[in-house]
């Protein structure tokens with residue numbers, strides 16, 4: 001969607017929004033798949049309600065783009081613009097055992113920043129790509145750590161009220177790869193409370209997780225991490241592997257031969273090829289195991 005030649009572009013500029021026309025989401029997502037649209041960089045949280053109001057008035061659809069690491073975006077000219085949040089550098093600070101972090105900050109960078117200040121508890125999250133906002137929304141987890149465990153407060157924009165609000169950690173439900181946030185809530189900042197631990201000890205934990213990840217996941221290929229959530233008590237990766245589907249592909253969209261729940265883009269995979277592969281694998285698992293796998297990857301359809 002192109003809005004740079006519309007009157008709204010001037011009003012957005014007055015709100016300090018930077019408009020970048022014709023951005024390819026191929027370059028903004030870890031899968032390297034996606035169409036083209038205008039990107040709006042928001043410079044101040046305070047302007048978000050006004051920006052959204054303007055877009056609504058003009059009937060312009062929008063989506064929020066975080067780190068782009070768990071996303072499968074439609075091909076071609078997109079029917080929505082993407083909004084991107086600001087982050088100051090480094091986007092985080094620590095007071096005692098509490099870390100205040102901007103949603104746009106990098107998750108791995110946050111783990112390291114806190115570790116250097118002797119705050120641990122997030123070792124398992126070190127290699128998980130993406131932003132703090134994306135991690136919060138889906139309660140990202142790995143190797144026994146889930147970010148939700150440490151959340152004490154979230155500042156967010158609620159589309160339902162059109163206002164910026166604060167939620168106490170206790171008022172948010174964090175389940176396996178699921179939270180009680182509304183789909184159109186936008187994370188802005190988080191307050192994390194973390195256990196004190198000597199840096200050396202945290203570093204040792206980080207090394208163990210990095211090694212496990214390197215030995216089992218296709219880290220040097222374009223992917224969105226695991227495509228499916230694990231079913232209760234089971235492993236999507238193991239089931240897909242048992243069905244002999246490693247290497248199975250639709251065009252360049254391929255089931256990784258390293259970890260079967262990672263679907264990789266081996267070159268120029270399109271969204272529709274990746275969706276076909278996802279549906280095909282889901283159907284085969286359903287037939288063989290009677291299990292209906294739920295997407296972990298978020299799909300932005302046109």
Ligand code: EPU
Nearest residue numbers: 142143144216225226228229230235237238241258259260
């Ligand atoms: N397995 C296979 N073949 C495969 C992949 C896995 O047999 O191709 C077996 C493994 O040998 C193991 C079991 O399945 O016995 C589980 O595998 P793994 O330890 O790799 O964990 P996972 O359940 O597949 C989850 C998360 C990962 C996270 C790891 C480590 C989900 C959907 N995935 O993977 O998170 O990094 O545990 O904690 O919950 C992600 O969410 O994107 C992600 C990568």
